[in-house]
Amino acid sequence: MRESFHTRLGFILAAAGSAVGLGNIWGFPTQVANHGGGAFLLVYLVVIFVLAIPALYCEMLIGHHGRANPVRSLAKLSEGKAQPIGATMGFLNVIGSCLMLSFYHIVAGWMLVHALGYIANLFELTSVADFLFNGSLIRDLSFTALFLITTGWVVLQGIEHGIERWSKRLMPTLIVLLLGLIVYIGSLAGASKGFDTYLIPDFAQLSDPNIYLAAMGQAFFSLSIGLGGMMIYGSYLLPGAKLGRLSLSVAALDTGIAFLAGLLIIPALYAGIELGVNVTNGEQLIGEGQLIFAVLPQLFSSMGAVGPYVGFAFFILLSIAALTSTIAQAEVPVSYLIEEKNLSRKKATVTALCTIAVLAFSLVLFFEPLFGWVVTAVTQFQLPLSGIFYLVVVGWLWRRSNHLQTVAKGSFWLTALRWHLRYICPILMTLVFINTAF
Template sequence: MASRGQFSSRIGFILAAAGSAVGLGNIWGFPTKVAENGGAAFVLMYLIMAFLLAYPVLMAELIIGRAKRANMIDALRSISGNAFGSIVGSAGAITVIFILAFYSIVAGWMFSHLIDAVLSIITVDLPWLTDSSIARNIIFMCIFLAFTCAVVIGGVSGGIEKWSVRLMPTLLILIIALILYVSFQDGAIDGWKAFLIPDFARAVEPGLLVDAMGQAFFSMSLGVGTMLVYGSYIQKNESLPRLGASVALVDIGVAILAGMLIIPAMYVALNNGVEIFIGDKLIEGPTLIFQVLPSLFATMGFVGTFVASAFFALMVIAALTSSISMLEVPVAYLVDNKGLRRKRATVLITVLVFALSTIIVLNFDVLFGLVISITTEYSQPILGLFLCIFAGWIWKRNEILGELKQGNVSIEQSVFWKIWPWYVKFVCPVVIAVMFYRSVF
């Protein structure tokens, strides 16, 4: 096996792992779920789910990854000592490939809208860029995958870390600048009220709770091995609970920032004459991002072209920081287990994802929503459940403690160690299983 790469610094890992978590699941998905689940009630339950479920599972992935210094398939097989670990690991790798397949299509839309917004600054109008067509979808999906492939070929410190420490600060600057601009527009105050004042009666609705759990898992890239693989590149002297908390806080923070941008922006659009309701429900999903917000930008005159460019640049950066972590999961397996060179492994997986994405584009009405539902609503929670079982029931507790002590010799006396082992063993599996049952039946 070739020597494994490592993140060269703590901030490099935090930004790379947070970049994996901070993607379209935060910038698009979170505000969308807020819009369709009654605003602040969803925000409240998302925060609870993120801390009570997502963070413990995130820690399970990081600990397993760093201890085993391997991809998800080999790491789980090492813990289980039999084929069960390989099966679960393989399911994670397959799931992440299919997530990347639909993700790259959506990211391609963001890319084409970014180019359209930039061209509009110089008054060049190419309707093809924003019209839905098979050619447009495949071309920009391919361009986005090429960018992702190029970063992952660069390796851990020379590719993933190098670009994450550039892209993540840029993302944060863009989103904060846009929040400030939108907040001073007429109508923004109504959006702030919708985002910040919860309807507690809705907070315990089963559908809202299931959406909140799914959003927490999807936005933190849990269950599919991205955090496990990133964990395998962490230096042994780092404190894992502290790193995990940093990643979770950045991810949750960006999700909240995205809501602070998009929900007020929707009400600014309403104030400017753009329809944002279907019946009594806020518009969400692709209609929100590709129709409502561009209509808002159009009402802003010339400055709207710059705001639109900044917004879609934000979306592309968020998509890229996540896609590189997803691509790394199967690439790490081919490099570790099959002895392939990184460049060849990356190109092979990219071609496979491109083929799957093309099939989805050509059968869009049937496959797009189906793939999203199977991977994010079903596969990810189940895989998260299995990771809890591995960390809580199969893996020996003293081995976990020994791994954690390498970054903090006094971890045994910490609040984390007094709570996490039994919590991930008993509480997380039960809650995830109950929530999953509710979502299916």
């Protein structure tokens, strides 16, 4: 008997956990900071409804009706001569998941390293803190392996007792940490200007077309669409699940956490300015990796005795966000090995994680030539191209027993949604692909 989620809440927390990753905590605030502040936030909220939720619904719909891993589900719904294309795209999803997990575990290991580094400082373990904060091959290999083992341990326990149970624990913890950090950062001098920049839109910025393209790209990536994670989660839903409502719930929780991340990071940047920390690179605010590993640690260092506690809480928050994503994405190759190669869950988990480990360790050993290339290949090419293909499958290739086509009959709004998925969303996704890739 195929595994399934035990509760609706468990699915929502697990699916939102898959979507809530490092991109929400550092990617979204960076986009906000450098694309008009409140104006970007306003556009982003609109784009979530126009593009991201329909694309999320399509990926979950494919998994729910395919009732299998991406290879089998996409082949099943890509009817006729398109079946080999669907199977190939599904296999690319499995490969893409392994590649994504290879670099994601490295970055997740860095998050855990920094969290432990602040603990070492609190106990005045200077040599340990120096080892943790100063990058080395031994450190990166060790903590990448540690995070891989943690991911594998959760996935090994299955859907209900592993992914669902731990999502119910990790997601509330993440939200509590996020809210606590917002309250503290909001009390610092300069933070109020950050709140104003974030929450009060400059409507003149809405004339900039780059805001719309950036918002579409961020909305799509924020919901973790395009590598089969949401598809495999959809396949574990019981028959008759209300996918429309579930898609809205997952998107709402993911967007809410991204919004909270903005409430933390943007005021933190302005608090940093007040404390004399350099937060700009030219005319733009520093973002993503440099923001996390350079700017914010300077801010924490400027806080005095409370700084190590804030730093620890922040990097534990990022570690949890990373783990909720890795356990979801790891299920893609694991499910493929279980269903296509007839392996037990234990053997499939070990095989998948060992494969990812080889890729991850290769990236650590040959960081300069490989890391950036793999990140670009997955995030700028595979994700948007897979998203376009999901829309084409639901809108065009899936003809017999097409769920959306069946339920749309006699309903103006569902018919409009079907046309939106067939025509508008693929065009918008193509624009996202062109903008991110070229």
